[in-house]
Amino acid sequence: MADRRQESGSDDGSVRVVKARGAGAGAHETARLALTVGALGVVFGDLGTSPLYTLQTVFNPDDPHPVPVSVRNVYGVVSLVFWSITIIVSVTYVLLAMRADNEGEGGIMALITLLRPGHGKRGPHTAVVLTGLGIFGASLFFGDSIITPAISVLSAVEGLKIVEPSLGDAVLPITAAIVVTLFLVQSRGTAAVGRVFGPVMVLWFTAIGGFGIAGIADHPEILKAISPSYALGFLFGHFGTAFFSLAAVVLAVTGAEALYADMGHFGRRSITRAWLFLVFPACILSYFGQGARIIADTDNISSPFFLLVPGWGRLPMVLLATAATVIASQAVITGAYSVASQAAGLGYLPRLRITHTSESTIGQIYVPLINWVLLASVLTLIFAFRTSTQLAFAYGTAVTGTITITTLLFFYAARTNWGTPLWLVTCGATALLSVDLLFVAANLTKLIHGAWLPLLIGLTAFTIMTTWQHGRRTVTAERAQREGSLREFVDHLHRKETPVLQVPGTAVFLNRDRHTTPLAMRANVEHNHVRHDQVVILSIQTEPVPRVQSGERVIIDDLGYTDDGIIHVTARYGYMETPDVPGALALLDPARTEGPLALDEATYFLSTIELRPGKAPTMRPWRKRLFVATSYITADAAEHFGLPRARTIIMGSNIDV
Structure with a gap:
């Protein structure tokens, strides 16, 4: 979220690029392209690094409910991943949620403002309940902001064990050093680094898509998994196994909320273009390529992402993956700054010390308190869980909770604010919430294995925010009397x-x-x-x-x-x-x-x-x-x-x- 532009928003929620007098269509398209590349570096870091650990977690033999490795199961899992990304990211967020903006800004805090009394046809009690639900969704984002840097950087550095197994003991110290450095440089702002974020992510998506194609070439039949029949057959034919696997499949859509939250920074149109023309195809090719490689040799489940890369390219890929995960972490860190700043502005947190780190980019802010709390929390997670697969058990709960709440609030706003026909809202909400709630239920089965952590973080943040709001009203009444x-x-x-x-x-x-x-x-x-x-x-x-x-x-x-x-x-x-x-x-x-x-x-x-x-x-x-x-x-x-x-x-x- 570090690269908010100051251009004004257009009616469709996209950022309108202001052209200088006499500038031609070429300059206009260049500016559009710059926004699209910028979106790649900030918006899609989390989503784009999910292929590092998703399939590895699904087939992890140490999982309390492991998925047996077989051709049928691989087809079913890859199909589930494909359709989960399509339904949750492409439909819920890109097609629907990103149309619900507040003066061009997106994200769950912006959606909350649309649900306050005076917006749409609802009573004050309904607005309070919906706002409380939205605040809980925003609270869960803080859990995501803590887990994402830990699991992303850790999963990338773990690639060293594939390059040279003797480096296994160095994974944790290297991960911790990268994380500490990342948080220490936050006060300097991300303007200079942000200029290379986009090109690095272009290289990342090109690489994972290319290696995915190479994997598919070894087993082209894996493309059959595009058919929803494989996902449905796996889900209902082996429900016991498939249901528990959803807790890992959801890792493929972590970061989806960033598309909505960063809409005001880059515009709906730029984000949509980047997603449809590069990010979505690259991620899908990587997942299908990994699936093909697992079918070729079941030993590849230990690290299907890095084993998809030829031996000569693994060390460069580890370095590129580390850079990509740092970018993914940067996105959620600055996202946490933005959510905390917005919550304080709306009266759910006390006034926070905020430093603007750029004279030209209004959205680049630094919140020292949030920064140090995140650093301490991330380091604690790294040394407590020690591996990305263990952290993965805790990851999905915050993500599925936020997605479900966003979906619910969106459809309520669609009905009350914009007058969408009841039958259309009912059909859409039933279909999408059924998928969301299925993921929530699957992740709740991991409570004792780490899923309690993001819920605890979310409940703590929710308690603090609601307590502050309630106490603030009490103090305001007392002050008014005095x-x-x-x-x-x-x-x-x-x-x-x-x-x-x-x-x-x-x-x-x-x-x-x-x-x-x-x-x-x-x-x-x-x-x-x-x-x-x-x-x-x-x-x-x-x-x-x-x-x-x-x-x-x-x-x-x-x-x-x-x-x-x-x-x-x-x-x-x-x-x-x-x-x-x-x-x-x-x-x-x-x-x-x-x-x-x-x-x-x-x-x-x-x-x-x-x-x-x-x-x-x-x-x-x-x-x-x-x-x-x-x-x-x-x-x-x-x-x-x-x-x-x-x-x-x-x-x-x-x-x-």
Whole structure:
């Protein structure tokens, strides 16, 4: 997710490439091609590296429910893989989900905003339930973000054991070193590395497709597995075996959610082209080639991907696979940054410290807290599970959960937001959810073998986010009672019941909304008996859209008085944007502010709250402690809002929750 463009989105959800005046069709197509290649490097890293471990995991003899190696079973498994990719990736995501965008942005957090009250025909209770389901789906993504770097890099480095078996003991240290390096360079941004991501993945897909063709040439009959009869025959003819194999087959579609999440970065059209014309054919050729190689020699189940490559090419392939898995890991790491940033913007996490790592690419962000939590978690997984096949048992649960929730929310939105006929929604949802739920059920059979891990991570993230949202509402209600009405406070100033000295300068008070009085302003007037000539009460409003145009950024309210120098300003930002208070104030019309604001000399006031667990029955005691503990990770407000520290005054208060 590291390569978000700033072009505006077109009606079909794709990114509209803006041409310079006089530029021809050639430049337009070049820009389109650049977006498509960029999508290869960011969007398809996870999906494109799945051939490394999928069939190896299906036929893993150490699996609690192993699939016996036979020609019939190989045909059935390869057919299942082909149709799973077709149904889940091509149909669910490329054909359907990517049509559900929020101002061009995709992903489950964007889909949640479409399901809030006011969007479509639904009651508030239904919206709450659906939003909660979506938040759980987003929580599962954090589990995916931890497992993907571990299993991807580990599976690539394990190729060394095929090249030289004596290197087996070096796999874990090398994997750990690569992972640590990957996370250490995150703060530098991915702009420079991102330029080579696309070409590397083009080489990767070309290579796996070419070696797949070579494998198919040894046993062309494997192409019969394209027929769904082989998948259905294996599934229903050997249901006991096939059902358990689905927990490994689902590995072929890990990363499918990235197509939807990155739609706003590259556009639906560019992603679709890359998928249909390169990624899909290359992956399918690799799976069919591996299947043919297993039929030729059952010993190849130990590493069908690398054994598909001739001996002379295995070491270069290990190096290329390592580069590809690093790219796949980069995609989910920055994806975790984006999900955390969006969740904070929508009020499900506290304000996080976010660093923008590119001046030209708005989506390249770095979230230190998320980075170090991911690094510690990934290293723990690598040394706890030790092999990619063991990690594979834990992988599918998060993926299938997210896919199922996305499918459910999409069809609900299709019915309520866009008025899709009920019969069509029912048929489509029944067909696709049946497939999704079958995968979910199969992965739940792996609970004691590691599938509990992503569920635990997801439940933990879900608990933290919902607790923060609930506690935040409680604190907001308490603050509103303490702060009192803003209009009544301004009326009180005009009645001059309390002598207040008016001093030169501009004061900017940041506040939650336009209805209550900033605690810092109330303290200044009631205790210091002072106010500034120009007073701006500023509220930051996060809209359920990715970005807000600069012309719609600020809304001014004179609070009923046009000549007292006190105004309220609402600065509107999309959930993908980082607030910039001085930048928003610079957009104000001097005619509405009784002359230009002296922003270079303005004083900024922040009201901070220290939270303490109280006796009121607002939440269970353990959730109160969790809420208070979570508040400690809140980022510095002055830095978050872009305030000049030398001119920022912070005034605090205590609230019991």
